[in-house]
Amino acid sequence: MSNETMLTRRGLFMKLGIMFNGLVATALAVPIVQFLLSSITRGRGNAYLSWVALGPVSEFPEGETRLATFRNPYVMPTDGKTADTACWVRRIAGDQFQVFAVNCAHLGCPVRWFPQSGLFMCPCHGGAYYRDGGRASGPPERGLFEYPYKIENGQITIQAGELPTPGPSAASVGAAYDRPGRA
Numbered sequence: 528m529s530n531e532t533m534l535t536r537r538g539l540f541m542k543l544g545i546m547f548n549g550l551v552a553t554a555l556a557v558p559i560v561q562f563l564l565s566s567i568t569r570g571r572g573n574a575y576l577s578w579v580a581l582g583p584v585s586e587f588p589e590g591e592t593r594l595a596t597f598r599n600p601y602v603m604p605t606d607g608k609t610a611d612t613a614c615w616v617r618r619i620a621g622d623q624f625q626v627f628a629v630n631c632a633h634l635g636c637p638v639r640w641f642p643q644s645g646l647f648m649c650p651c652h653g654g655a656y657y658r659d660g661g662r663a664s665g666p667p668e669r670g671l672f673e674y675p676y677k678i679e680n681g682q683i684t685i686q687a688g689e690l691p692t693p694g695p696s697a698a699s700v701g702a703a704y705d706r707p708g709r710a
């Protein structure tokens with residue numbers, strides 16, 4: 528076998544190796560790029576800014592706190608029941624509401640409203656909150672998170688795409704609520 532043939536064969540294998548590596552790199556890159564662009568390609572771009580109706584205002588009697596559910600706008604139809612999200616709606620009076628995230632501000636367990644005691648209670652570690660969402664006792668370091676809301680065409684709607692988290696605005700709300708004795 529001549530030297531020229533050896534070089535040609537070596538060159539061929541080299542090219543095949545480069546092509547194979549290119550294919551593997553492409554196969555790995557496609558899902559990563561898809562994930563990075565998913566908020567645009569799957570139409571979720573502004574979902575977190577959208578407003579979701581919870582129901583007619585008349586379904587929430589004054590002075591009461593009721594459970595409501597909504598479809599999280601930040602998910603896809605294929606997400607099924609996992610996209611159904613609960614929240615607590617407190618109608619103070621007239622068009623004055625508070626809409627609380629159902630998740631405890633400690634580690635996120637769903638809190639439950641007990642009208643008898645006027646407290647939200649967390650089943651996980653005993654966290655308790657006053658009717659206005661302020662922290663009453665237990666491990667949570669702040670009050671319940673609240674959704675922004677507005678009344679539109681007789682419906683109470685909330686900005687629900689983004690779960691309330693301890694960002695700068697939530698932190699200031701929490702500080703205000705973290706006082707015992709609020710109404």
Ligand code: FES
Nearest residue numbers: 631633634649654
């Ligand atoms: S998750 Fe609610 S008190 Fe810990």
